[in-house]
Amino acid sequence: MIDRMTATRLFQRYRMTLSVGIVLLLAALGFVALDHLLQDVRLHQVRLAWHMLPTASLLAAGALTAISYLTLTLYDVSALRAIGRPLPYRTAALASFTSYTLSHNLGLSLLTGGSARYRIYSAAGLPFSDIARVVMIASATFWSGVLVLAGAMLVWRPQVMAIGALAGSAELLRALGIVLLLAMAGLVAWTGPRGRTIRLRGWSAPVPPATGIMAQIGIGAIDLAAASAALFVLVPGIGLDQWPAFFIGYTLAIIAVLITHVPGGIGVFEAVMLAALPGTGRPELVAALLAYRLIYYVAPLLFAIMIVLLQEGSRWHRPIARTLIGMRAVASGLAPMMMAALVFLGGAVLLVSGSLPTVPGRAATLSTLLPLPFTEISHLAGSLVGAALLILSSGLYRRLDGAFWLTRLLLIAGAAFSLLKGLDYEEAVVMLLIAGALQWTRPAFYRRTHLLAEAFSPGWLATVAVMVGLSIWIGFFAYKHVDYQNDLWWQFARRGDASRFLRASFAVAILLTGVAFLRLFQPAAPARQDVNAAVAPSDAAMALAQRTDANLALTGDKRFLLSATGQAFLMYQIRGHSWIVMGDPVGAVAEWSDLLWTLREQVDAAQGRLLLYQISAAALPLAIELGLQITKYGEEAHVPLDRFTLEGPDAKPLRYAERRATREGATFAIVAAADLPYIIDELAEISAHWLAAKRHREKGFSVGRFDPAYLAHFDCAVVRVRGRIVAFANIWKTQDQSELSVDLMRHRDDMPYGTMDFLFIHLMQWGQAQGYAWFNLGMAPLSGLDARRLAPFWSRLGAMLYQHGNALYGFEGLRAYKEKFSPEWDARFVAGPQGLTFARTLIDLQALIGSGGG
Secondary structure: OOOHHHHHHHHHHOHHHHHHHHHHHHHHHHHHHHHHHOOOOOHHHHHHHHHOOOHHHHHHHHHHHHHHHHHHHHHHHHHHHHOOOOOOHHHHHHHHHHHHHHHHHHOOOOOOHHHHHHHHHHHOOOOHHHHHHHHHHHHHHHHHHHHHHHHHHHHHOHHHOOOHHHOOOHHHHHHHHHHHHHHHHHHHHHHOOOOEEEEEOOEEEEEOOHHHHHHHHHHHHHHHHHHHHHHHOOOOOOOHHHHHHHHHHHHHHHHHHHHHOOHHHOOHHHHHHHHHOOOOOHHHHHHHHHHHHHHHHHHHHHHHHHHHHHHHHHHHOOHHHHOOOOHHHHOOOHHHHHHHHHHHHHHHHHHHHHOOOOOHHHHHHHHHHOOHHHHHHHHHHHHHHHHHHHHHHHHHHOOEHHHHHHHHHHHHHHHHHHHHHHOOHHHHHHHHHHHHHHHHOHHHOOEOOOHHHHOOOHHHHHHHHHHHHHHHHHHHHHOOOOOOOHHHHHOOOOOOHHHHHHHHHHHHHHHHHHHHHHHHHOOOOOOOOOOOEEOOOOHHHHHHOOOHHHHHHHOOOOEEEEOOOOOEEEEEEEEOOEEEEEOOOEEOHHHHHHHHHHHHHHHHHOOOEEEEEEEOHHHHHHHHHOOOEEEEEEEEEEEEOOOOOOOOHHHHHHHHHHHHHHHOOEEEEEEOHHHHHHOHHHHHHHHHHHHHHHOOOOOOOOOOOOOHHHHOOOOEEEEEEOOEEEEEEEEEEOOOOOEEEEEEEEEOOOOOOOHHHHHHHHHHHHHHHHOOOEEEEEEEEOOOOOOOOOOOHHHHHHHHHHHHOOOOOOHHHHHHHHHOOOOEEEEEEEEEOOOOHHHHHHHHHHHHHHOOOO
């Protein structure tokens, strides 16, 4: 039997695979249901119903769609006010409009609305936690409208739903409607005039007061009423008396789409609506659903794409922008997202076109211009290009330059194949317009990476599979009158549309299977090498260093980014997708900003995560400008050497330790770096025994390790007892004598009591005599963090570890030891990505340190 823990681990490991499998299964069931509901419907009937749609109905549907999307913008406006972070209407409207157009068309598992909201709101200064609250409140607004309107319809006309299995249950349905309305009324009463706050495991979200809740219910109801009415006016022969049943069916369809997570609700929404309206003519209802998807889904997405491309593209094409080295910094990130959606739609157009018969008149004209083989090959190639565009849209979303070049080429080829396979000039124009929009946004696609290794997530491939499944279903629907025989695959004729469909579908399936296997079996790509990395730190910058941790540049486990003048550098290392900078940049402060922005751009181009580790207050403004989340890491102890003394009551423990070690024969000495080879074997023995006794292994990156090549750079402080070394520490200095410190501190088990205090005391006295200003005692991790209720999550977590984690690491003991030297404490910080990605980066940091820095 598999225990519960093992089952949980297996579920976590295969969760994505299971999720994708469930989505594909539900999509397949939707297509099966559609096929069953439309078994007596023919393509020519749908075409006739399409042409019979009244122009007035189409215009009314467009107007109601506009009302719905204008109301949708109020979701975010009300949510921002509820959390006390109101933004200009244009910002909230752009976030809401782009978010919903993307999620309506492509589902929540791909180009999610949350991504668009995050990019817009983070650029406006909202933190991740506030953006999450906006999404939650907007979702609550939608559901409040659903519940209120559904409850009202059930109370008003329950008999319209009391059919089939629910026959005779009208009163039960009315009771359900009353319960829904009472539940919403109870929510309004519970919030009261001042509102409430929901708290869950340290996370909180405000609930608006009663007036705010009623406003949100009204917004949700208006949106849902307008959205459903946009379809209602398109359905011929349906009267107002059927509105309650229609609305309940529409609500069920929307809920089914949200539950199944099928991208765009393709197939699921249509199947539920067909089942909910059994009395409506099937061809007419299919035509109405097609028009509704174009008017309510596709048209707003195209409008949103146009807005974003005009806004961001105009920035890139201003004359001054072309002269800027950092031209890509103006992109908010919406252009790649929108272009990915547009290319995805373009691929879908080619696939669906390849599944439908050609227009007879155009086919006859084409037969006089081209030989049959050209038509056959063009039809097959057009479908393959459509499938390839679906796949490449993922690379555009991730701003890959390779995806840009290949997509542009395929769009032009798709336009040519559209003409050659059936004189489909409408498709050709669409492909060329998309290619032009792609070229307009060229600066947005700057990431150089391996396409197959980085671009395709399982969720994206699942979305592609759903779209391909839809095109295949459309083909079988269009040719259901055809008698499928084995020789149909090999029939080549001017009107052999069904044969072309079969061959194209098979070729597309082979293409997608090949891509999936390549993605599945390809080994993970190694970490990308950044183009401007230096192999050694700059001597000029080291000479300007005012902090001793600049000497970490000599450990041999870091990469370096040098400024143009060589007067400054920063040191970092890459672990997984995390680019981790150690401390502040070293050298001329005026050049710090350019260094950090240069690295930030390299990290973004490599699709990585940037973390600044143990930075000082001097680097905080730059970290904020970089858009990083700031968290206090701990405090660093600095002893002012001009005031250091063993006199007075506060120094009594130090005097005792020093005198006792002296009585036991301890002596202090500085061994110059040039003389280190004479004692290196003895130091290596001490280090090996110290590591074994502590059950430690060498660490790296943020500390040095015992390596003769590294130690050869420094003088060494040693404590001897009767000529035998019992403790040592390599000495870190700054050339301007602003700071003195130590790195490696190792000792024997049989050293006298107070030996390490003895070493520090004499080293500080030596520093006084040499004219050094400060002695750096190093970090007290997690100290000084505030655990107040409203403090950030990471601060509260760190404070809890500091207070209760002494069994794992002596946090409080370490600070208490350093307090004996009466230091001044300076805060140190960690700056990293927003949200849960911050935790992943911290895990990479710990792995980097624990692995010795490599």
